[in-house]
Amino acid sequence: QKEVEQNSGPLSVPEGAIASLNCTYSDRGSQSFFWYRQYSGKSPELIMSIYSNGDKEDGRFTAQLNKASQYVSLLIRDSQPSDSATYLCAVSRAGTALIFGKGTTLSVSS
């Protein structure tokens, strides 16, 4: 059974702080890694994708991938109240359906 594990949270951070979200996966053959943001009652929205070891930055978001340790993380710098949402980690082998974690709820207080 291929699994993706996330801490369900809630993760609470003050406005302006760095939020760190973590995800581990069981399938060593995974090649594609994604972070989606989901507001309550809305559909998941892609934030970041990463395919090789290391860091990938996009604005306030940085995705980090370590295939040897089988974890992927998302850092959100200068967190804003609008970042309050559930963050879903997803992984896949090339050409297969994504496997999603259950999500981590982030709460940013002003």
Place this chain on the structure above:
Amino acid sequence: DADVTQTPRNRITKTGKRIMLECSQTKGHDRMYWYRQDPGLGLRLIYYSFDVKDINKGEISDGYSVSRQAQAKFSLSLESAIPNQTALYFCATSDSTGTITADTQYFGPGTRLTVL
């Protein structure tokens, strides 16, 4: 206009009724997916289709069936709805170029289904 649309957006039905949820996309993607989401359980894959002639069961296909009418249309049916099928249902699409970047999935707005 949205690239991935779902109809209806909300539906209340009774136990035993047949329900069809529809998904259409204008992204030109070959691959389409149906998920359900329940509080605390994340997104769970019901069925997926990699092209019109390819249908695959996902993690929780029991009680559901699908039809891929065209590249752009993928329907999910509940033959005899039961209360524990009350959930938020999402359709998603992805490309099929064979590259790992093609695995990105794009979601529709969701259908909130309540079975009484």
